[in-house]
Amino acid sequence: MLDDEDTVTAEGTPDPRKAWETVLASIEGDLLSGRLGPGDHLPPERALATALGVGRSSVREAVRVLEVLGLIRTQTGSGPQSGAIIVARPSGGMSLLMRLQVAARAFPVDDVVSTRLILEAAIATQLASGPFDLSPARELLDSMDAPGLGAADFLALDAQFHVSLAAASTNTVLAAMMAGLRDSVEGYVLASAPDADAWPDTAARLRAEHRGIVAAIDAGDPDTASARIRDHIHGYYLQTTTPKETPW
Amino acid sequence: MLDDEDTVTAEGTPDPRKAWETVLASIEGDLLSGRLGPGDHLPPERALATALGVGRSSVREAVRVLEVLGLIRTQTGSGPQSGAIIVARPSGGMSLLMRLQVAARAFPVDDVVSTRLILEAAIATQLASGPFDLSPARELLDSMDAPGLGAADFLALDAQFHVSLAAASTNTVLAAMMAGLRDSVEGYVLASAPDADAWPDTAARLRAEHRGIVAAIDAGDPDTASARIRDHIHGYYLQTTTPKETPW
DNA sequence: GGTACGGTGTGGTCAGACCACATGCTCGAC
């Protein structure tokens, strides 16, 4: 039933592409052409399989890729919310990619930190240069003032604060990258958190630095905002790691 | 390793994780613990399936994810080169992720361009501040001097030039991001290339700007290098698009 | 009118069967 039907029906070209790549390419084409867009449902896996002349397992591999890349959300059951829906949430995929690359030693932690430093400095510069909505970041600052916050909880809020700065820039790419960079080293940050004795002092310093960054942004002072971000990240990194040769 | 089967055999917890997530988590754990590293082979799919108590299709979904993320390379056949080998080449996954997110309208092209601008400016600053090996970039500049180069060929070299600058910074994360940003808008760049009449002038200008950037880096002048990169990218972007409100 | 219940369609998973391919070994020819 399937013999010659795929692709060039009359020609001998047996389609060198793998079956799942065919599916991925087809969906990407539908996205580019506008046939698919945010909020739309992908066809059911079985329908996609017969439509493209591949097995359902190949369709599933492509769908799985789209899911981990944050392009779609899948749900079982029936009804409007079931099936594979295009959602386009990049941060999840970015985080997974970076986390695994760090785990596989392709991304040294040093590089992740310096990249984060570059991005955040640029973000701070940008935020200080124009009117942006920093209220989510401010709320996180207030949350971090809560007394008795443990290191893990504080650092979680800290991470959200930095990501919220990226989000405030309204640059979705920047925000996704920041989220990915943060998540990829989350384990290392938590593992190197100061112990309970030194923690209160560290937390106090971090709070002050955060406020200082936002203050510089509010003051419309890009250079100071950028410099304070640099010191903030760089300082914390140096504190929690064995200094070896000052990454860039 | 966790007790196989469905986790707690005696308990009612039926493992809420999906089967392929189990596989992915297992491999990630092996990477983090050092049991797996660059160059190593993943166990055969069938062995992995029985070892984790899941079906081979679930293993394949996880392997597929690792492959598109650039973590492994798969090959059929037998022998040392066959199977799934950990390679950790991040750029492929970064490119796919960004390309699809752009296709799904989650990443506006404007954001991609401004992010690229930020990253390249930072890279130029860094390159001008220390000794780095720019010879790959120089060779690309020479290649771009070849007469009679078409727009498509020139732009391909152009893209490689910019990525080579990122690679010269020795920051793997930065290099991967730059490659991804480039690839994600490749289609748009090619589609908006000037026609044959205007092309020679454009190419000449781009050549001169590239040389100017490298010259500033060689001169150890971070500010000039950064400014020239900004003008270079921004200028080209404005030229090829309908200006609307000057992205960032 | 409201509620319980079963039909239906979705993704999630597994098992088994082939295929194509690369390797490496065996065995025969010389």
Next chain:
DNA sequence: GTCGAGCATGTGGTCTGACCACACCGTACC
């Protein structure tokens, strides 16, 4: 002994068919 052809083996790649769990939706019953 050397060399080459050819088969055995093990890998990923794919398809098929079968279930399951789940969420909805319509119908029949109360």
